[in-house]
Structure formats: structure tokens, C-alpha cells
Amino acid sequence: MEIAIKMGQFLLSLSLLIILHELGHFIPAKLFKTRVEKFYLFFDVKYSLFKKKIGETEYGIGWLPLGGYVKISGMIDESMDKEQMALPPQPWEFRSKPAWQRLIIMLGGVTVNFILAFIIYIGMAFAYGDLYISNSEVKDGIWIANPVVEKTGLKTGDKIISVDGVKADKFHELNEKILLGKEVVVERNGTEQKIALPVDFIDKLMQGEKISVVELRIPFVVGGVTEDSPNKDKVQPKDIITSFNGVPVKYADEIIGAVDSLKGKTVPAIVTRDNKEIAVSLKVNDSAKMGIAFAPRLSADNLEKLGLYKVSKQEYGLLESIPVGITKGKNQLLGYGKQLKAIFNPSTGAYKGVGGFKAIFDIFPKTWSWEAFWSITALLSIMLGVMNLLPIPALDGGHVMFLLYEMISRRKPSDKFMENAQMVGFVLLISLLLFANGNDIYKAVIGK
Structure with missing residues (x-):
């Protein structure tokens, strides 16, 4: 059931982003009277799961969920339709339109991605507010x-x-x-x-281990006791250890740090249970283990009830949500830019952490959460927009690069050049796709 919930969120988010991105190309193309032959969610390699022609456009759903596309007449794209390009240009074709119109059509997808992300962040600020620990x-x-x-x-x-x-x-x-x-x-x-x-x-x-860079210091709340633990009759889940080896302790890290020096010893401790203090003796085995697991995550409410941290809740009206959402979107955009910079710098080793579809799938929670869903979708929308702007032929950014060259030099690259560039870009994209998803497989095999 958990996998089905994760898959549902993953496919819904992916479908929403693809459809809206392609609409960003479709709408200006139609406004400039450019023929759109196909509008597809997912790729229809060899066959489609669904298709219906309305007017001059075939709308459909493919079986390969690696993206989507719009096929615009007279444009050198992933379809590599050389037969059409060999014919004389027609007024309704992409190649017959002024460069500024073609530029708007190509920028439409990423523009929608960025606008969508900012709208989601504004909506989230209004609907959920901001919950944080200063x-x-x-x-x-x-x-x-x-x-x-x-x-x-x-x-x-x-x-x-x-x-x-x-x-x-x-x-x-x-x-x-x-x-x-x-x-x-x-x-x-x-x-x-x-x-x-x-x-x-x-x-x-x-x-190393998958542990956060920094953590909040939290008390040692017992999460469970192993069956072979010498302390299984002494503590219970939800007990809080407040004294250990005769020393008052406030945080779990104080106990974890002390255990190494107490191998093979039995030490006095005090646990709080149902608001009562109970004296116990805890055994530390020769491997510096007590067989007691602590709860590594506590809810914001519990942290506040224990008097450890004040949790701030900021609520916003609709108008107040606008600048808050814009700031959030801007910070996420800048943050992702820093991530890309680190990935493209070999000395950081960040490229080893690049993930594919499994990595995206894994960030969705196991239980359905609209707040988490919209937050992840907004981030993915920014990522999709930035990635599509990279100056790689076959991506929107590659087409934009050649269009800007044409507008500045007033010379249009030949169809043959564009076909070769498209092929090079396609090879690069496949290589990146294989690398990212190969990383997923590698990490799954070695368990990291």
C-alpha cells in the first residue's frame, strides 16, 4: 500500500509538470498560428495507451513515462522528421515564423515551470503558513x-x-x-x-552513513528495546532517560557519548514515565550497547511540550502570501543553482549523488500528504525549468541558444546543422539519463 501511495504521488506530480510544461509550448504556438501535430503525456514509442485527434492535433498518452512532448510542424525536434523538413516551408510551420515568435514558443515551457512553482509556494504560504524553529x-x-x-x-x-x-x-x-x-x-x-x-x-x-549534517539536540526517548537486551524489563517505550550514571542528562547525545566508556558496567539511571521519576539500573554490554533504541524524531508539538524549543507558526493572508511565496521560490531557485554548480564541479564529487527516476520517487512520503506533495512538485517544477534551460541541443535551452544566435547574427543555422546538433543533444541526454539512473541502481546495489 505504501508503494502504491508513493507511486500515485509520483505519477500525479510528473503528469502535472509534463502537461503544464508542454502547454507552455502549445499555447503560444497556437496563438502564432503554428500547427501542432501531437500533444502527448509520456512517450508513444511504437504505440499509444490512448489517442484522439481533435482538429489538427492528436492528443494522447504514451506508455513510456520518461517525459512528454508536443510535435510542432516545421521544427527539428526529437521526432527528426526529415521528410517534412525536405518540403518547401509552409506558412503554418515553426520555421516560417519570425525568430521572436519562435523564441517565445521555445521559452513557454520553462516559463510555465517557474510560474507554477511560484504559484504553488504562494498557495502553500496561504494554506499552511510557516511552521519552524528559530x-x-x-x-x-x-x-x-x-x-x-x-x-x-x-x-x-x-x-x-x-x-x-x-x-x-x-x-x-x-x-x-x-x-x-x-x-x-x-x-x-x-x-x-x-x-x-x-x-x-x-x-x-x-x-558515509545517511545522517543529516546537523540535528536538533533531543532527549533520550525510548523508542524500543531489543529482545535480547538485559534492560528489557527496566525501560518501556516513551520513557525518557533524565539521569545516567549519576549525572543529570538533558539530551540523547550525552548518553550516547557516555556509553563507550562504560563497557560491561551496570549504571544507575532515572527515567520519567507518566510524569513520574523511576530509578533503574541499566546494563551496558561489552560492545558498549544497552539494547535500547531511542526515538530519533520528535514532532514539533512534543518538542515544545518538553520545553526544549519554541515552535513558531506564522500564518499569512492572501496578499501577505504573495511576497512570502515569491521569496521561497527565489530561494529554492538559487539553491538549486548552487546544487548544479556543485554537480558540474568534479572536485566536489557531487555528481556521484545525481539520481534518476528512483531518486525522485523516493522523496515522496509513504503516506499521502498534500502539503508534501505540493512542496515536492514545486521543487521539481523549478528543477525541470532549470534543466530545460541548459544550452544542450534537444533541450529548450539548446533551441533558445540557436535562436539567439540567429537574432544577433541575422543568420539562420542550416537544417543540416540543426539535425546534427539535435542528434548530438539527443546522445548527451541519453548519456545523462543513463548516468543518473545508473547511479540509482549502483546506490541500490551497494546500499547507499
Whole structure:
């Protein structure tokens, strides 16, 4: 059932983005009286799942969910229709239209992608508001559970002041900022320190465990006890360990850090259960394990009820939502630009983390959530828009590049040149597709 829910969200999001992107090409083409022969969701290699011709356009659904397309008459595209291009140009064809009209048609898809993302972010600000923990509320500093991050010099208890000179305001934004950052300023023991992040930081993270860059410090709430645990009759799920080895503890990291030095020992502890304190003795085995799992994630409500962090909720009216949504969209766009920059810089190793359709599928939650669905769809819309703008022949950005050349030089590239460029672009796209999805397979095989 969980897979069906994830698949439903994945296909709905993908279909929505493809249809709207292709509409971005279709509408200006029709406005400029350019014939559109096909409008397809997914690719119809050899056959279609559904098709119906209305007027001069065939609308359909293909069986291969790798994208979609509109086939515009007189345009050298993925169809490579050389027979049509060998005939004299017709007034209704793309190649017969002025360069500025062709430019608008080609930019229509990515324009819709960006507009859609901003509209979604505005709608989300209005519908859901903004729920967050202010970075200033993290008074006892962050938790560094990832050994790769610890090697950079960041430590548990550090208070993040800024990343790359930009002040850190909301805690949930820190992971991405640090992941793509170069320098972090922290407050440690009352003094500020600068920590330079290594160029290959992303590469090192991908080679280690899948643990966040930084975490909130949370109490040791018992999540479960193993069957062979010597402590299974002493603690219960939802117990909170508040004292360990005679020392009061507030956070789980304090217990986890102390266990290594207590191998083979039995230590006194106090747990809180139903608002009552209970004294227990906990056994640490020779492998520095207690057989007690802690709950690594607590809801915002629980964090606030425990008095650890104040959770801020900002609600917006319709007009207030507009600048908030635009700012969110702009930040996501800039953030994705930084990610691409890191991917295209071999020294970062970020290219190893590039994923294909499985990676996209995996980011959707196992339970249906409209808030998560729209948030992911908005991000994917930005990604689709940016990727399509890359100056690669066969992508919108490649066509735009040649159109701009034509408008500046007043010389139109020959059909033969465009056919060759389209073929080169197609090979590049297939290579990127194989690389991205190959990465998915590789990570699935090695378990990372």
C-alpha cells in the first residue's frame, strides 16, 4: 500500500509538470498560428495507451513515462522528421515564423515551470503558513551525529551563527546551507569560530552513513528495546532517560557519548514515565550497547511540550502570501543553482549523488500528504525549468541558444546543422539519463 501511495504521488506530480510544461509550448504556438501535430503525456514509442485527434492535433498518452512532448510542424525536434523538413516551408510551420515568435514558443515551457512553482509556494504560504524553529531557540547548540561532519571541525553544542556570511534564521534551513556552503561561523564556549568546509564535503558525506549534517539536540526517548537486551524489563517505550550514571542528562547525545566508556558496567539511571521519576539500573554490554533504541524524531508539538524549543507558526493572508511565496521560490531557485554548480564541479564529487527516476520517487512520503506533495512538485517544477534551460541541443535551452544566435547574427543555422546538433543533444541526454539512473541502481546495489 505504501508503494502504491508513493507511486500515485509520483505519477500525479510528473503528469502535472509534463502537461503544464508542454502547454507552455502549445499555447503560444497556437496563438502564432503554428500547427501542432501531437500533444502527448509520456512517450508513444511504437504505440499509444490512448489517442484522439481533435482538429489538427492528436492528443494522447504514451506508455513510456520518461517525459512528454508536443510535435510542432516545421521544427527539428526529437521526432527528426526529415521528410517534412525536405518540403518547401509552409506558412503554418515553426520555421516560417519570425525568430521572436519562435523564441517565445521555445521559452513557454520553462516559463510555465517557474510560474507554477511560484504559484504553488504562494498557495502553500496561504494554506499552511510557516511552521519552524528559530535558530536562536537552539540555545544549547546543534547535535553532530555524523562523523564526516565532525571531521570538518563542527561539534555538538556549537551554535550556528552564519553560513557563507549569511545569518542563519530558521533551523530547518541549515542542512542545505551547510551542505552547499564553504564557511560556517559558530559560537563555541562563548567565542566565535570560523570553520572552512572541504571542497569534497558532499562526496565524503555520500560515502558515509545517511545522517543529516546537523540535528536538533533531543532527549533520550525510548523508542524500543531489543529482545535480547538485559534492560528489557527496566525501560518501556516513551520513557525518557533524565539521569545516567549519576549525572543529570538533558539530551540523547550525552548518553550516547557516555556509553563507550562504560563497557560491561551496570549504571544507575532515572527515567520519567507518566510524569513520574523511576530509578533503574541499566546494563551496558561489552560492545558498549544497552539494547535500547531511542526515538530519533520528535514532532514539533512534543518538542515544545518538553520545553526544549519554541515552535513558531506564522500564518499569512492572501496578499501577505504573495511576497512570502515569491521569496521561497527565489530561494529554492538559487539553491538549486548552487546544487548544479556543485554537480558540474568534479572536485566536489557531487555528481556521484545525481539520481534518476528512483531518486525522485523516493522523496515522496509513504503516506499521502498534500502539503508534501505540493512542496515536492514545486521543487521539481523549478528543477525541470532549470534543466530545460541548459544550452544542450534537444533541450529548450539548446533551441533558445540557436535562436539567439540567429537574432544577433541575422543568420539562420542550416537544417543540416540543426539535425546534427539535435542528434548530438539527443546522445548527451541519453548519456545523462543513463548516468543518473545508473547511479540509482549502483546506490541500490551497494546500499547507499
